[in-house]
Amino acid sequence: MMNCRKVQQLVTEYLENAIGPVRRARFELHLRLCRSCEVHVEKMAELVRTLGRLPPDTEVPEDLIRHFKDWVEQGPHSPQEEER
Ligand SMILES: [Zn+2]
Structure with a gap:
């Protein structure tokens, strides 16, 4: 079982x-079982899409950047999800 980290x-x-494909399957399995990661990956996907769509000098929505930074710094909150 892949853990949150x-x-x-x-x-x-x-x-x-x-x-x-194997890692991808494990990743997606984790997302199905872990609501916290699912939400964060959705946010990340949104950020990537936004960045990809914008011209390089356009400002990125700050709440998205902040959300991503917080996640990277603190990690997702799901202490019960340990690697087994
Ligand atoms: Zn998780």
Whole structure:
């Protein structure tokens, strides 16, 4: 079982389709079981989409940046999700 920290590490690669099918399946399984990560990955996907759509000198919505930074610094909150 992939833990929250691993999901956090892989989220960028996941969104860029840069992880293999096995890891991808484990990642998605974790998202189905862990509401906290699911929400955060959705936010990240939104951020990536927003960044990809905007011209390079456009300002990114601050709440998205803040949300992402908080997540990276603190980690997702799900202490019961330990690697087994
Ligand atoms: Zn999780």
